[in-house]
Amino acid sequence: MEKRLRRRRGGDDDDDDDADAVESWAELVLSYLSPRDLAAAAATCTALRRAAAVVAACRAADATGGREPRPVPFLNPVDSQPYAFFIYFSSSSSSSSNPFPDASGCDCDDCAIECPCRRPDLGFQSEIMTECGAGCACGVECGNRATQRGVSVRLKIIKGPKKGWGLHADQLLRRGEFVCEYVGEYLTTKEARKRQKLYDELASVGKLSPALLVIREHLPSGKACLRVNIDATRIGNVARFINHSCDGGNLLSILVRNTGSLLPRLCFFAKRDIVEGEELTFSYGTASVRSNGLPCFCGSSCCLGVLPSEET
Ligand SMILES: C[S@@+](CC[C@H](N)C(=O)[O-])C[C@H]1O[C@@H](n2cnc3c(N)ncnc32)[C@H](O)[C@@H]1O
Numbered sequence: 001m002e003k004r005l006r007r008r009r010g011g012d013d014d015d016d017d018d019a020d021a022v023e024s025w026a027e028l029v030l031s032y033l034s035p036r037d038l039a040a041a042a043a044t045c046t047a048l049r050r051a052a053a054v055v056a057a058c059r060a061a062d063a064t065g066g067r068e069p070r071p072v073p074f075l076n077p078v079d080s081q082p083y084a085f086f087i088y089f090s091s092s093s094s095s096s097s098n099p100f101p102d103a104s105g106c107d108c109d110d111c112a113i114e115c116p117c118r119r120p121d122l123g124f125q126s127e128i129m130t131e132c133g134a135g136c137a138c139g140v141e142c143g144n145r146a147t148q149r150g151v152s153v154r155l156k157i158i159k160g161p162k163k164g165w166g167l168h169a170d171q172l173l174r175r176g177e178f179v180c181e182y183v184g185e186y187l188t189t190k191e192a193r194k195r196q197k198l199y200d201e202l203a204s205v206g207k208l209s210p211a212l213l214v215i216r217e218h219l220p221s222g223k224a225c226l227r228v229n230i231d232a233t234r235i236g237n238v239a240r241f242i243n244h245s246c247d248g249g250n251l252l253s254i255l256v257r258n259t260g261s262l263l264p265r266l267c268f269f270a271k272r273d274i275v276e277g278e279e280l281t282f283s284y285g286t287a288s289v290r291s292n293g294l295p296c297f298c299g300s301s302c303c304l305g306v307l308p309s310e311e312t
Pocket of ligand 1: 084162163164165166208209210211212240241242243244245294295296297298307
């Protein structure tokens with residue numbers, strides 16, 4: 001950041017000490033400010049205005065802020081909004097180091113060949129997959145941790161006239177290829193209900209694009225159901241930009257459970273070959289559509305006209 005700032009200023013030697021001080025903490029502080037607060041900070045002095053411009057340009061150039069293997073840029077052919085603001089949390093957060101020494105895990109020489117963490121009856125197209133976890137001896141490069149290395153395919157976030165920002169492939173994605181995890185805050189159902197109410201109010205007047213997902217995992221007994229609430233509205237990753245399609249979309253959503261973990265993670269894989277530039281979509285669900293549902297603009301021939309929204 002410091003180097004970039006200096007380059008942008010053309011190496012002026014007459015910048016005062018205050019400006020240098022600003023540069024040293026600008027990235028740390030300004031990159032956490034909302035666009036409104038960033039603009040307010042920029043209005044206070046020249047040094048902050050320069051620093052804020054760099055922060056804004058960096059955000060637009062890479063939504064991940066360097067936290068994924070590849071940058072994911074924002075592109076906006078619709079209006080002047082340069083980026084969408086949220087706190088980025090990397091999908092590679094599922095650590096391979098073991099914070100719980102007693103946690104169960106495998107000790108294989110090569111998990112890609114045979115591994116107790118891998119359920120052989122499950123695989124691509126199944127609704128649930130299992131991967132090595134924090135208690136396993138293997139590292140992040142293990143062959144049974146395909147969804148734990150972050151977003152390694154090329155993606156871009158493009159704003160559309162009706163659906164807002166959407167996630168697009170920026171390369172050919174092969175059928176079955178891992179795309180990204182749906183990263184966000186895991187909420188209790190009580191908190192999810194509280195937030196959903198607020199989000200509905202804000203969304204109905206166009207002030208927010210909520211990204212609160214409710215997942216239900218039917219447990220093997222068939223008698224119980226685990227409800228998981230993931231809210232990517234304020235804290236999340238690129239998956240928070242995936243829009244809904246009534247035809248089910250081109251992404252397959254699969255629950256992935258790491259050995260030793262109670263909660264599953266929701267991961268997206270290419271359902272078929274997806275060409276460069278194509279928008280990535282999945283179905284938000286066929287659950288009962290609420291009367292205050294937002295209009296759906298997925299454009300598919302089977303569009304219901306209203307966004308599915310689960311009763312929370
Ligand atoms: C998870 S966010 C997706 C990213 C969002 N488009 C944005 O700009 O941040 C979900 C929100 O996107 C919009 N959205 C998603 N799919 C849509 C669709 N098919 N038609 C209209 N709006 C859609 C709705 O506002 C929805 O609440």
